[in-house]
Structure formats: C-alpha cells, structure tokens
Amino acid sequence: MAAADLTLLRTDSDRLLAAVRGLLAAKGIVTPEEIKERIRFVDEAHPGQGARMVARAWVDPAFRATMLADGTKAAELLGIPMRGMPPLGVLENAPGLHHLVVCTLCSCYPRAVLGYPPFWFKSAAYRARAVRDPAGVLAEWRTVLPADTTIRVVDSTADYRWMVLPMRPPGTEGWSEDRLAGVVTEGDMIGVTLPHVTA
Amino acid sequence: MSDLPDAGIAEPGDNPNRAHHDMGGVSKFLCEPIDTAAHALTEFDREVDAIRGLLGAKGVMGVDELRRGIEAIPESEYHKLSYYQRWIRSITDNLLVQGVITAEELVAALK
Amino acid sequence: MKFAPGAAVKVRDDWPEARGPVHIRTPHYLRGRQGTVVRHLGDFANPEDLAFARPASRLPLYHVAFAPEGIWPGGGADLLVEVFEPWLQPI
Structure with missing residues (x-):
C-alpha cells in the first residue's frame, strides 16, 4: 500500500482536524451532529x-x-x-x-x-x-x-x-x-x- | 533490578528490527519517571476520539488501521506529538490511503 | 484450535518488521521465548491484515503465561499476554 504524503501529514494538527472534519461532513460520512452525539456517549463511560x-x-x-x-x-x-x-x-x-x-x-x-x-x-x-x-x-x-x-x-x-x-x-x-x-x-x-x- | 545482564539472555530491546512503538521493557525508558497526574482532555482530543469512533462504527476505518497509521509516524515525530495528534495524523493517512479523501481535496481544505 | 490449556509453546523468533510495512501484535520481547497456554480466548480477525484493509481470516487467540526468568536480563515480571496462533509453535 502506498503511504500518504508525509509533508501533508505533517500539517499542524488543529488545521488537519478542521480540514478532515470539513471533508467528512461535505461527503456525508461524518456530520458535526454525530460528532457531538458521540462525544456525549463516550463521556458517559467513567x-x-x-x-x-x-x-x-x-x-x-x-x-x-x-x-x-x-x-x-x-x-x-x-x-x-x-x-x-x-x-x-x-x-x-x-x-x-x-x-x-x-x-x-x-x-x-x-x-x-x-x-x-x-x-x-x-x-x-x-x-x-x-x-x-x-x-x-x-x-x-x-x-x-x-x-x-x-x-x-x-x-x-x-x-x-x-x-x-x-x-x-x-x-x-x-x-x-x-x-x-x-x-x-x-x-x-x-x-x-x-x-x-x-x- | 540488577544492572548485570544474565549470561545467555539477550537484551530484547536491542533487536534492530524492533518497531519503535513496540516499547515493552525497552531500556531507554526504564529510568524515566511516570507522570501520574491527571491531564484533562481538550476539545481537540475529544473530537479526534469521536471521529475515530464514528469511522470505526461506520466501517470506514478500523482500530488496526488507526494503529498502523500511528506506527508509520517516524520515531522522532512520534514522541513530539501528543496522543491525539498522532491519531488525527493516522486518521488522515488512512482516509488518503483508502481514497476516502484525495490529496487535492485535503490541500484545498487546508487553505 | 491447536493448543489446549497447559500446552508448552514457543513464540516464533520472527521479525516481519524487517521485511516491509507490517502491523504486529506480538511484542518484540516475546519473540523466541517459551510460555504456557492458559486458555483459548476466542477466534478473532487477523490484525496483521485488518491494519491494511485486507481480507482477514479469523485466528485462534490464546492467553499465554510467561515466567519471569528467560524474558529479561536480570529477571522481570510474571507475564500474561494475548498471542495469535500462527505466532506459537509447540515445544
């Protein structure tokens, strides 16, 4: 399997998250509402x-x-x-x-x-x-x-x-x-x- | 622990083929103190964690793919990145490798 | 399923890391070491394939105990580790 471009992956993490969040939402794979709901669910385990x-x-x-x-x-x-x-x-x-x-x-x-x-x-x-x-x-x-x-x-x-x-x-x-x-x-x-x- | 190696037992951490994330018993960490304090998660941490969980639940990317992407981070960078910084990097790596997103789309989204 | 509880086994002294990108769940410190099967934990998809999104067959997973002697120079801990069947050889 070809590895992804290291230069791109070395982008600052906050910018990477914003870009990935935007792309996943635009493609309908993960919506911001699902993320909020998931955080609520995960926070309940303690x-x-x-x-x-x-x-x-x-x-x-x-x-x-x-x-x-x-x-x-x-x-x-x-x-x-x-x-x-x-x-x-x-x-x-x-x-x-x-x-x-x-x-x-x-x-x-x-x-x-x-x-x-x-x-x-x-x-x-x-x-x-x-x-x-x-x-x-x-x-x-x-x-x-x-x-x-x-x-x-x-x-x-x-x-x-x-x-x-x-x-x-x-x-x-x-x-x-x-x-x-x-x-x-x-x-x-x-x-x-x-x-x-x-x- | 004795400083004197037993005759006949090789120091396992010395095998040149050991991957850097495979750190059980590796001597360079043995004298490092453990930071036992609680560290609160940030919003960034929680969101990255949630995205990974959702990608797993939706069958886009499993936990072993996440690990593969983390293990692919060169050692010098691995130790400088926080836990969830490694995760977002691996998630991005996997999305690119799987063709879920393209490098062009990512470059455009980073602008 | 190849190993019953109590079976003496040796972890393969193999280093796939030397042969290209891999994802291995058998820790380096167990390679070539001898242990005892405690129990069969179930069958699970092979992580070495899952990591690369390849079709993965299900493999028996065992809990294997290792005595402190023979793992680290200078002694160490009593260990209990999950190991997939292809990594284990009968002794």
Whole structure:
C-alpha cells in the first residue's frame, strides 16, 4: 500500500482536524451532529462504572463468578452499554497474587467500564516499565504489596480489554454497595493502586 | 533490578528490527519517571476520539488501521506529538490511503 | 484450535518488521521465548491484515503465561499476554 504524503501529514494538527472534519461532513460520512452525539456517549463511560462492578462482585458471589467468566455479560447486567465494544476480561487479585494491566504496543484500555485512558497509561515510561519492573512502577504510586506477592503483568495486545478485580479492603464490613463502589478508583482496576479506606 | 545482564539472555530491546512503538521493557525508558497526574482532555482530543469512533462504527476505518497509521509516524515525530495528534495524523493517512479523501481535496481544505 | 490449556509453546523468533510495512501484535520481547497456554480466548480477525484493509481470516487467540526468568536480563515480571496462533509453535 502506498503511504500518504508525509509533508501533508505533517500539517499542524488543529488545521488537519478542521480540514478532515470539513471533508467528512461535505461527503456525508461524518456530520458535526454525530460528532457531538458521540462525544456525549463516550463521556458517559467513567471509572464509576467499573467501580460498580467491583462493589457488586464483593457482595454477590454469583455476580463475581459471572464477572470472572465473562466481563462483558457482567457489565451488561449492570446496564453498562457494551455493544460494539471489545470483549471485557476480568483478572482477580487474591492473597499473594496482584495483576497489573498495560498495553506496550499502544494504549488498549477497558474504556467501556473505565472511560478514556489516563495520561500515564499512554506514556512511554509506563508502557516500557510495567512489563519489566512492575514493583518499580507501583512505587510511583507509593503502592506497596505484601511481601511474597506475585505481580502478574497483563500486556493487552489483542482483542480483549482487561480490568482488575481488586481485593476488598479491610474495614469495609457491612458497607453498602454504593459506599464500597466509592472507594474503588481507576488505578485500582488497572492495578497501579489498591482500594484505600481512609480512617 | 540488577544492572548485570544474565549470561545467555539477550537484551530484547536491542533487536534492530524492533518497531519503535513496540516499547515493552525497552531500556531507554526504564529510568524515566511516570507522570501520574491527571491531564484533562481538550476539545481537540475529544473530537479526534469521536471521529475515530464514528469511522470505526461506520466501517470506514478500523482500530488496526488507526494503529498502523500511528506506527508509520517516524520515531522522532512520534514522541513530539501528543496522543491525539498522532491519531488525527493516522486518521488522515488512512482516509488518503483508502481514497476516502484525495490529496487535492485535503490541500484545498487546508487553505 | 491447536493448543489446549497447559500446552508448552514457543513464540516464533520472527521479525516481519524487517521485511516491509507490517502491523504486529506480538511484542518484540516475546519473540523466541517459551510460555504456557492458559486458555483459548476466542477466534478473532487477523490484525496483521485488518491494519491494511485486507481480507482477514479469523485466528485462534490464546492467553499465554510467561515466567519471569528467560524474558529479561536480570529477571522481570510474571507475564500474561494475548498471542495469535500462527505466532506459537509447540515445544
């Protein structure tokens, strides 16, 4: 396949976007209204969705089993739109085992349940270091795991998107699902941090 | 991590055929700190993201085509461009290569 | 589907990057390395063709585990990576 002209592609990005937006609209391929609607739709995905799944899994063993077997189905059970999204896989942390998700090739991220990938997830430093020195990466967040914990790094290279099911933190006994969801952050579901309960 | 390479295990990042976007474990990034701060997306970012999503949903351009276009950006430029700057460049590349838009149309639209 | 869970496999030590424009989803650091199939994740269209808008056949995709020894000089992490079947050889 012939590559496109580099000189043209080196045009300033804002001008490139304006030109592409105009051409796609003129050709009836993508209209400005569709773009606005799409932004609204994408903005609705946020880490609170994944957090709801985690909280439900902590209180409902049947849901937890479904979530580990089929993340997409579990998300849909909670009303999270998954149509057209890549299949969602869920990795369960346990005593002695901690998962960390990275995409060394680009930035594959479980967007349906966590929203846009954060800046750090897309950075060269994270992508390079996570597969080789995960403990050093966790230290950037001051995350310390119990001694003798195996860190399993999941390089998201293909068609699945992966999220981590963290362990329920101590001190949350008897909490409601909503309150539990409130302690789960984006980083917890990628594996750079642990759910934290402030005293 | 030890600085001393184990005998018998080659440094994988040293293979001259490695593509620059394929950066797992590559030594030149290993001492780079990770910027863990939240960075808000701009309107530009959101719009580029939306256009890519729509082109995917409409079957004009898939995610692997987006990636191919990003990987085609020379390394020296790749690291100077923001994430979504790479995307608009790849989207434009793919639209041109697929003949969805022509270079002449793009030149005219850039004026 | 060629590999059952637990199968010992070796990732092909192949560098299509040297032969022209390609889009490869098998990370460089796994080429030539040995791992263990964890499970078959499903069959998916070959990204190496999709990237160039070519007709793409569906390929079995596996989750493959790699031990920290033997990947990086000086050790490293326990890894779990999606790898398409044509990249895997039985040991």
